[in-house]
Amino acid sequence: MNAMISLLLIFLIVIVIVFFIPVVRAKLFTLLSWKITLTLAGLYLGILMMIVPILYILPENCLIKNNETKDQVVATSQNLISDLYNKRVPSERDLSKLEGIYKNSSHTFNADSNHLSVNIQASTGSRHVFIERKAVDDGQIGVSSYATAQYIGDVNFTKLISPPTFTLQNGTLSLKPPGHQILNFKQLNADFTINQFSNRNYAIHELSTNFGEQIVYIRVPKSLVIDKGQHTDQIQMVDPVVQF
Amino acid sequence: MSLKKIDPLSISLRLYFYKLKGYSVLLYGLILAQIIALLFSLNGISYMSSNNGELSVSVNTYSASLVIVFSLVWIFYTAIQLTTKRYKRIEIPLVTNNITGHLSDIGFLMTACFFGGLTSSLAGVLLRVIIYFTFDRSQVIVDQFFLPFIDLLLGAAVSALYMILISAIGYLIGVLTKVSMAFVIVIPTVILGLLRVYADFVQTLVAFFTRETSFPLFVLKVLITSMLLFGFSFLLSNRREAVQ
Structure with a gap:
């Protein structure tokens, strides 16, 4: 257009x-x-x-900054994703300590039933759902969502990722993915007259994209009965074995 | 024939100021070209996007290089125009010869190059300010947004130097077409032929200037080449008797 x-x-x-x-x-x-x-x-x-x-x-704090520790952050994220696929799941406490893993939403619901079923609405993205039992029966269900490092070039846009929406009704926790999200970044380049002498030549093809994955962590009371329903392959019970 | 001894430099200087007034309307072309280029630049110079189904990420790259390119086209056209009869007519009311005419033309071209180089470099700043106030700042990447002042000066100097070089080429082409109208056909034919048959030679010739990463060497290359081209234009044009 x-x-x-x-x-x-x-x-x-x-x-x-x-x-x-x-x-x-x-x-x-x-x-x-x-x-x-x-x-x-x-x-x-x-x-x-x-x-x-x-x-x-002009104030620069409202502009998006480049991340100088990109390699380290991406490596941490990729290690985590690899562990998740190998059923080595960290505890939520360990997860929140990892560099580059961003917590984008947190909710607490009062358990309205003695059982919990999880309803994951159709999604095309990569999403891992983990359920961890608490040591106590406090009647509260804590839901947090995390995003692993996502980059385009050197720009970390993890914090701009919209989290899924969570609702709890009649013992069913529904997870609704956000709609199709569009991020359009603006990169200013120096003119060719400057680049010629500064050894900078930013070509567009150098901007590789790293899409991350979404992690949903559900912490339930000790005695709550979990019904994975049809999502048995997407939902994992947490048995923390990985030390980060 | 006048008995009074004429100092070519003082005559050239007078003629230069006279032409600065007479040819000043040509600056509208430059300003218009730069504004049009700036409008095009607001659309971005390159674009890349990635998609993972849930998320589309794109990067629009902006630069004021197009403003410099348009300024180069303008100076090329202007340099050719200055050699035409319509523009040479301005010299008729003054005591002038071929040398003073050429020197004053070169003086005007140098002034136009300085003005064009400075404004085209500053257009990059205007582009940045427009982007800052018109787009979503949270998606504007800070890297290279705040152009260092030294880069701004470097950009202005290099743009002006490129304009000097292009004006020297344009002036020589203008003089050649004055020598013989056959050059109107010969020059484009030679250029097209070189591009087609000796593409490597043309690339080497262009790279001689565009791949130079040392600023002092670049200045030297441009000034020597421009002096040679202007000198060749002097030699080619026939000596004229003082008009008055």
Whole structure:
């Protein structure tokens, strides 16, 4: 769509240049004295120069930062994912200590029944659901969701991932994945005149993407009966064996 | 024939100021070209995206390089224009010869290059400020957003140098077409032929400037080449008697 608009714009500009400019040029040139022209050129330069200090006073904390420890964070995430697939599940406490693993939501529900069934709504993403029994019967179900490190280039966008929605009704905990999420980052590159001397040449193909996985951790009272229903392959009971 | 001894430099300087006023309207073309390039640049220069079913991540890359390219096209066109009869007519009311005419033309081109180089580099700052205020800041990547001031100066200097080089080429082409109209056909044919048959040679020629990573060497290369090209233009054009 943008390409279409650009093409249309180019076409319109060419039409204007070819037909309009030669007709008005003579009149325009007599109207615009050198004083007006040089004043306008000076004004144009002045405005551009005035914008320079504005750029340097803009607050940068609202912009997305590059992560310098990307390799380490991605390695930690990949180790964790590998452990999860090998049924080596860390406790939630260990999980929260891992670098690059981001907790994106946390809920506490009062258990409204003596049993719990989990309903996972259709999802295309990679999601692991773990259930851990607490040592006590406190009547509360704690649900937390985590996202492993997700990168595009050096940009860590894990914190921007929307968590799933959780609801508990009549002993059924429903997990509804977020809708299709779209993240569109803006990367400013230096001009080729600068890159030529700074040995920087950021090509778009250098921006590799690392999609992570979602982890849902459910902590239930000691005596709650768990019904995995049809999701036996997606839900794992936690028996923490991995020390991180 | 005048008995008074004429100092070519002082005449050239007077002619330069005279042409600065007379040719000032050409600056509208540069400003217009830069504004159009800036509008195109707001659409991004490259784009990449990844998708994992639940999440689409894309990166739009922005740069003001297009503004520099448009400025180069403008100076090329302007340099050719200055050699045409329509623009040479401005010299008629003044005591002038071929050398003073050329020197004042080069003076005007250098001024235009300085102005164009500075404004095209500053357009990158304007692009950044526009992006900051018009897009979702949480998705703007901080890396290379705040262009270091030294890079800004470097960008302006390099842009101006590229413009000088292109103006020297354009001026030589303009003079060649004045020598013989056959060059109007010969030059594009030679360029196309070189691009097709001796593509490696053309690439080496372009790389001689664009692959130079040492700024002092780049300055030297551009200035020497430009002086040679302007000198060749001097030699090619026939000596004219003082018009008045």
